[in-house]
Structure formats: C-alpha cells, structure tokens
Amino acid sequence: MPTLPTPAQETGKGVAFGLTAYILWGCFPLFFALFEGVPAFEVLIHRVIWSCLFLVGLVTLLGRWSPIRQALRAPRRLGRVLGCALLIALNWGLYIYAVETRQVFQASLGYFMTPLVNVALGMLVLREAMHRLQAVAVGLAGLAIVIQLVLLGELPWISLALALSFGTYGLLRKQVPLDGLSGLFVETLLLLPLGLLALAWLDQTGLSHFLDGTEISLLLVASGVITALPLLAFAGAARRLRLATLGFLMYINPSIQFFIALLVFREPLSPVQLGTFLLIWTGLALYSWSAWRSRPRVPAAGME
Incomplete structure (x- = not known):
C-alpha cells in the first residue's frame, strides 16, 4: 500500500513548485527580448492565440473541462471573466512593450x-481594514512615485499601469469561481476571436511576421506554452503552501527582473531611481512583516 506524503514533504514540493513558477516569470524578459523587430501588439496576439490552443490540450489531458463547461453555460456571469481577460491582455502587452x-x-x-496596490484596492473597493504598517507601506510607494515625478520630471507610467492592471485583475479574479488553469483558459478563449481578427488584419495588410522565418514563428508559438507552464507550477504551490509563504516567494519574480535589467540589458539606473526602489523595498518589508504578524496561528502539528 503506497504511503501518503508527509506534511513536510508536501511543503517541500510546494516550495519547489513556487520557486519554479516565480523563477520562470522572473526570466520572462530574456524570452521576450528575442522578439526584436516584432511589435509588442503582434507578440500579444500570438500569446493569446497559442496560449488558448495549448490550454485546450492541457485541460483535456488533465480532465478539467467540467468547471469550464459550467462557466460557459452561464454567460451572464462571464462579465467579470471578460474584465479579467481585458486586464490580463493589457498587462501582458505592456510587459512585452517594456521588455522590447x-x-x-x-x-x-x-x-x-x-502587493501594495492590492492593499490599497482592498481598502478603497472592498472596504477592508488597513493595518498601520500596511498604510505606511502604501505611503512609501506613493512617495516613491512622487519623487520620480518631481526629480526626474516623468511619471513611471509603465510601473503604475502594470501594478494597477494586475492588482485590479486580482481583485476581479477573486470574484470568479474558477481555478487558475480553468480561469486562464476561459479568459484566453474570450480573447481568441479578437486575436484571430487582429491576426487576419495583420496578414491582410502584410504586417504579419508569422511564417517570415522558422525561428520567429517557433518563438511566437512558444509564447503560448511559456504562459501556461509557470501557472501550472504556481497552482501546485498554491495547493501546498500558506498564502504568507507564497507572498514571500512572490518577490523572487521582480527581483530577477531587476538584476536582468541591471546585469544583462545594462539599463541605466540613476540614483533617484535607486532611491525609489529602496523606498518600495522598505514598504514591502513592512507589508511582509505586517502579513507575517497577522497570519492565522495553527497548532505545531498542523499541516503547512
């Protein structure tokens, strides 16, 4: 008779899955930098189309059609899912543009x-109570934006748009009764008609780069696959780990991106920009400490 995995083993698997997901997401700039000469808009179109097609096979393989069928049978409930789809498409497109x-x-x-935008949205939209340390953390993030605006004379609009779009996506996603894999499939399915129409327009106007060469065509197809793989790893982590643990692992993704920008792409980092990063990091440290202190206590023998 096979032995059941122990809580420690499950936690170890969860950490491994979480590290895999966040490291893959963190390395995304290296992948999207390969699309030199292909507009971010076109890469986004292919990411939507090939993600959807890849997820069809994945959902079939895993036998996960039941929740998807239930969601599609209630079209009136798909409004929030469509909102999620548009927000995640905006987030993906902005991210690809930032890399390119x-x-x-x-x-x-x-x-x-x-995470700090999530706290602010929770307070403003859901009327959630904000702890003192969380309020300080959000204030530090706001101060960092003001400093960039005043001293550099420019608003970090890409940072704000990415944070707000992903934060709002998370807010809507909480209200959708679908797991990560099923939710992403329904979102890409709703975007698929727009993606196919846009692809047909690009082809008709001679602006499409698809089939221009084997390498770029394979990269465009692969963009769909790499969208789903870290999501699967994240789902494995979410089932095995506390939210607080996942929250700490989450910082791996932007940390890797930071060092890729610094060491690989050699992007200039002014003292003012570094100062704003330090303010954000201080805010995140306060936020993490607050989340750790307010975590639910469990008995020592309880499962992770």
Whole structure:
C-alpha cells in the first residue's frame, strides 16, 4: 500500500513548485527580448492565440473541462471573466512593450508595487481594514512615485499601469469561481476571436511576421506554452503552501527582473531611481512583516 506524503514533504514540493513558477516569470524578459523587430501588439496576439490552443490540450489531458463547461453555460456571469481577460491582455502587452523598449526596471518596479496596490484596492473597493504598517507601506510607494515625478520630471507610467492592471485583475479574479488553469483558459478563449481578427488584419495588410522565418514563428508559438507552464507550477504551490509563504516567494519574480535589467540589458539606473526602489523595498518589508504578524496561528502539528 503506497504511503501518503508527509506534511513536510508536501511543503517541500510546494516550495519547489513556487520557486519554479516565480523563477520562470522572473526570466520572462530574456524570452521576450528575442522578439526584436516584432511589435509588442503582434507578440500579444500570438500569446493569446497559442496560449488558448495549448490550454485546450492541457485541460483535456488533465480532465478539467467540467468547471469550464459550467462557466460557459452561464454567460451572464462571464462579465467579470471578460474584465479579467481585458486586464490580463493589457498587462501582458505592456510587459512585452517594456521588455522590447528595454524598460525592464519599470516592469520590475511595477511588480514590486503590486502587493501594495492590492492593499490599497482592498481598502478603497472592498472596504477592508488597513493595518498601520500596511498604510505606511502604501505611503512609501506613493512617495516613491512622487519623487520620480518631481526629480526626474516623468511619471513611471509603465510601473503604475502594470501594478494597477494586475492588482485590479486580482481583485476581479477573486470574484470568479474558477481555478487558475480553468480561469486562464476561459479568459484566453474570450480573447481568441479578437486575436484571430487582429491576426487576419495583420496578414491582410502584410504586417504579419508569422511564417517570415522558422525561428520567429517557433518563438511566437512558444509564447503560448511559456504562459501556461509557470501557472501550472504556481497552482501546485498554491495547493501546498500558506498564502504568507507564497507572498514571500512572490518577490523572487521582480527581483530577477531587476538584476536582468541591471546585469544583462545594462539599463541605466540613476540614483533617484535607486532611491525609489529602496523606498518600495522598505514598504514591502513592512507589508511582509505586517502579513507575517497577522497570519492565522495553527497548532505545531498542523499541516503547512
């Protein structure tokens, strides 16, 4: 008779899955930098189309059609899912644009800011109570934006747009009764008609890069696969780990992006930008400490 995995083994698997997901997401700039000469809009179209097609096979393989059929049978409930789809498409497109224009520092800052945006949205939209340390953390993030605006004379709009779009996506996603894999499939399915129409327009006008060469065509197809793989790893982590543990692992993604921007793409980092990163990191440290202190206590023998 096979032995059941122990809580420690399950936690170890969860950490491994979480590390895999966040490291893959963190390395995305290296992948999307390969699409030199292909507009971000076109890469986004292919990412939507091939993600959807890849997920069809994946959902079939895993036998996960039941929740998807239930969601599609209630079209009136798909409004929030469509909202999620449009927000995640905006987020994907902005991220690809940030990589192609070598503004990965801004992308990294945006994902560092996302937990703090979540806290602010929870307070403003859901009327959730904000702890004192969380309020200080959000205030530090706001101060960092003001400093960039005043001293650099520019608003870090990519960072703000990424953080707000992903934060709002998370807010809507909480209200959709679908797991990560099923939710992503329904979202890409709703975007598929728009993607196919846009692809037909690009082909008709001679602007399409698909089938121009084997390498670029394979990269465009692969963009769909790499969208789903870290999501699967994240789902494996979410089932085995506490939210607090996942929250700490989450910082791996923008940290890797930061060092890729610094060491690989050699993007310039001014003292003012570094100062704003330090403010955001301080805010995240306060936020993490607050989340750790307010975590639910469990008995020592309880499962992770």
